[in-house]
Amino acid sequence: MSDKNISKKIKIEDVTSLPLELESQQKASKEKIGSVTEGKLTLYDRQKRNVERFHELLRKKMTRQLASSMVACVHCGMCAESCHYCLSRPDDPQMTPVYKADQIRRIFKKHIDWTGRVFPKWVKAGSPVTDEDLNHLKNIVFGTCSACRRCTFNCPMGVDTALLIRFARGILTDLGIVPEGVFNVSRDQWETGNQMAVTEEDYLETLDWMKEELQEELDNPDIDIPIDTEDCDFMYTINPREIKFDPRSISHAAKIFHFADEKWTMPKWGWDQTNFGLFSGDDKLGAYVAKNVYEAAERLRAKRIVISECGHGYRSTRWEGYNWAEYDQNIPAESVILTLMRYIQNGRIKVNPAKNSEPVTFHDSCNIARSGGLLEEPRWVLNKVCSDYREMSPNRRENFCCAGGGGLLSMAEYKPLRMEVAKIKADQLKATGAKLVCTICHNCVDGLTDLIKHYDLDMKVVQVLELVSHALVV
Amino acid sequence: MSDILYFLENKVQIVALSFLLFVYILRIFWLFRFKSRKEQSYSEGNATACIAHSMLNVAMPWAMESIRKKPFFYIQFILFHMGVIFAIAATFIIPYGPQLFNIQAVVWIFQFIVGMAFIVGMFRLYRRFANPSIRLISSRDDYFSLILMIFYFGVAFLAIPNNYHRSEWPLILFFALTAFFLIYVPFSKIGHYLYYPFTRFFLGRTMGHRGVYAKRKKCRYPEGL
Amino acid sequence: MPELEIKGKKIDLNEDGFLQNPEEWDDEVAKALAKAEEGIENMSEDHWAVVNYIREYYLDKNLAPMVRKVCKNSGFTLKYIFELFPSGPAKGACKVAGLPKPDGCV
Numbered sequence: 001m002s003d004k005n006i007s008k009k010i011k012i013e014d015v016t017s018l019p020l021e022l023e024s025q026q027k028a029s030k031e032k033i034g035s036v037t038e039g040k041l042t043l044y045d046r047q048k049r050n051v052e053r054f055h056e057l058l059r060k061k062m063t064r065q066l067a068s069s070m071v072a073c074v075h076c077g078m079c080a081e082s083c084h085y086c087l088s089r090p091d092d093p094q095m096t097p098v099y100k101a102d103q104i105r106r107i108f109k110k111h112i113d114w115t116g117r118v119f120p121k122w123v124k125a126g127s128p129v130t131d132e133d134l135n136h137l138k139n140i141v142f143g144t145c146s147a148c149r150r151c152t153f154n155c156p157m158g159v160d161t162a163l164l165i166r167f168a169r170g171i172l173t174d175l176g177i178v179p180e181g182v183f184n185v186s187r188d189q190w191e192t193g194n195q196m197a198v199t200e201e202d203y204l205e206t207l208d209w210m211k212e213e214l215q216e217e218l219d220n221p222d223i224d225i226p227i228d229t230e231d232c233d234f235m236y237t238i239n240p241r242e243i244k245f246d247p248r249s250i251s252h253a254a255k256i257f258h259f260a261d262e263k264w265t266m267p268k269w270g271w272d273q274t275n276f277g278l279f280s281g282d283d284k285l286g287a288y289v290a291k292n293v294y295e296a297a298e299r300l301r302a303k304r305i306v307i308s309e310c311g312h313g314y315r316s317t318r319w320e321g322y323n324w325a326e327y328d329q330n331i332p333a334e335s336v337i338l339t340l341m342r343y344i345q346n347g348r349i350k351v352n353p354a355k356n357s358e359p360v361t362f363h364d365s366c367n368i369a370r371s372g373g374l375l376e377e378p379r380w381v382l383n384k385v386c387s388d389y390r391e392m393s394p395n396r397r398e399n400f401c402c403a404g405g406g407g408l409l410s411m412a413e414y415k416p417l418r419m420e421v422a423k424i425k426a427d428q429l430k431a432t433g434a435k436l437v438c439t440i441c442h443n444c445v446d447g448l449t450d451l452i453k454h455y456d457l458d459m460k461v462v463q464v465l466e467l468v469s470h471a472l473v474v
Numbered sequence: 475m476s477d478i479l480y481f482l483e484n485k486v487q488i489v490a491l492s493f494l495l496f497v498y499i500l501r502i503f504w505l506f507r508f509k510s511r512k513e514q515s516y517s518e519g520n521a522t523a524c525i526a527h528s529m530l531n532v533a534m535p536w537a538m539e540s541i542r543k544k545p546f547f548y549i550q551f552i553l554f555h556m557g558v559i560f561a562i563a564a565t566f567i568i569p570y571g572p573q574l575f576n577i578q579a580v581v582w583i584f585q586f587i588v589g590m591a592f593i594v595g596m597f598r599l600y601r602r603f604a605n606p607s608i609r610l611i612s613s614r615d616d617y618f619s620l621i622l623m624i625f626y627f628g629v630a631f632l633a634i635p636n637n638y639h640r641s642e643w644p645l646i647l648f649f650a651l652t653a654f655f656l657i658y659v660p661f662s663k664i665g666h667y668l669y670y671p672f673t674r675f676f677l678g679r680t681m682g683h684r685g686v687y688a689k690r691k692k693c694r695y696p697e698g699l
Numbered sequence: 700m701p702e703l704e705i706k707g708k709k710i711d712l713n714e715d716g717f718l719q720n721p722e723e724w725d726d727e728v729a730k731a732l733a734k735a736e737e738g739i740e741n742m743s744e745d746h747w748a749v750v751n752y753i754r755e756y757y758l759d760k761n762l763a764p765m766v767r768k769v770c771k772n773s774g775f776t777l778k779y780i781f782e783l784f785p786s787g788p789a790k791g792a793c794k795v796a797g798l799p800k801p802d803g804c805v
Contacts, residue, residue, distance in 0.1 A: 078547070397686060
């Protein structure tokens, strides 16, 4: 089955011509959901002059950072050397990062820059004419780039192409010209405060269930998953996926916190550290979700915010969220990896690396390494809890994306292309000879699982909490 | 020396230079008109050190994987841009310090550098036409600027000996082209060096702030250690 | 678009292997999905218990149940659910139960 998959080459026109799916938007319109009537979530409306609005938004949202990246590109093409789309599809010129960025850059040149306004053809400036053109742009910026920022780090001029891609996504989101998956998740996060529409009841019930299971497992009725406790050492925030589909990670965390004798809590509201605003480019959504977390920590007077294993959640909550929300950070925030480091260093938990003897490699999540700065920390922990650690090459800032980043996991229509360009990652994984690939991002867990299945690799994806929990010496 | 050459070497050159400077100042004001976002999160690194690191990227061929993979590209880059620097230097040496070009070795060095830049330029032009990825992204400005540069290097090669008593044409062409350049550059991709400090500053600041580069030592280990 | 062929009948799947039209689901489709997507040769009684519960919940509420509800209703442990469906409740069990792809980072 996988051989057949691998040999299948995708025609790029099939991706760039994907239509705008409106089923969910029509449903939201009919049901008059709050986020739509309050103007937070925009629905596509062909009656509105979308192209003109696009130009207005382009002007309104322009920043100095963006404008510099718009004007600095010299079309040298070095970015092609770094992009997993290009490297996996070397014969497809439309995969080059600069080509993708130029789709937004040309509009900037036509409407804001100097030369392009007077001599558009001379500098390839141009403008979308119809909504169909905007849909085409949607397919390029959402479907052919995982915004991994690898090209940014490999650009001699320092052009931040990933930033331009996110900017274009943001404008399209403001027009409702988005993939259905992006719309659905944004809707849920606006409506329910978490990206999987988990109700408070479901959330509390699941935590309670995990608590009971843990009490049973360790035969200790005192184990707790505290909710909304004030003045704790930290407030633990998670990815809704952990609640909805796989709460084992919550159980691992609670177990470790228990043995570390930690004073921690989970908030009743503001527990979702993920943030679809990062992927959709919608700073308003980004601000709303991040602020929920920051305010929860303030309300509970937590000494710090701890972010569970999640790539885009870490980047959003730890770094970008404060800027989106225009909120001066007043409480430290950290990845749970740092918390684990502290426990091991201070001897608050004892671990035995022999308990994880299978060869394990580490996959750096783009949002945590390149855009987050956690490079050595996860390796430090892994070396303490695993006996056969193998480095992947390239790694750290230069690691390749799992191919499912940038929100692509939620956009099924782009999956065939995503799987094709995951080849570079598959080769990288295979070369390590490891049986386990560890990552600290839920998105990468699924991205890697998909490609392991697609390329028929003999590997399993694990996360750090799971390995640490397994290595615990009680 | 004919009047026209004298006029080109002095008055025209200065007017064109002033124009370039004026447009650049406008351009920088234009860039500053766009709002800049400030960082509101706690820093985990040294933004200043990272900005410096980012700015020096041009001199660190080992810093980028793309260059490590294609070192020949870096050598091309160096030769091409050295050619630019030497050609520009010649536009000042000829009118203001022509005695320097009485030394034959200096002339040879200058000619060697711009000659190499000329060859690199041809190579780059070939690449721009032959590589489908590069062709797809190339604009008329990209082709024109490159052809112009190649031509300029060629003319500079002939003009550098400064033999106006033998033939003035290479010099007239060289200074006429220089004037054209100074006026054209700010509106073309050739002005990219003006933006380099900006993109590099922003990238360095963001990455330094987050400790992607130049991470603070104490942040490597959590507080209390 | 990928498809599934069951006794000559073609069923559309989305790019992620989920049913394009969830109403086309029946026991035969479930078996075929289990085999193609999860590598389950024979659906056991326990597989069916999980799948049928998810299906009923979906038809009633038009969304996937929380894994908590699946465990509570079937009486299985979380660990056992992952043994039954190696891809987990979302990409495994929900897919076999003929649900559309769940939204979000899964």
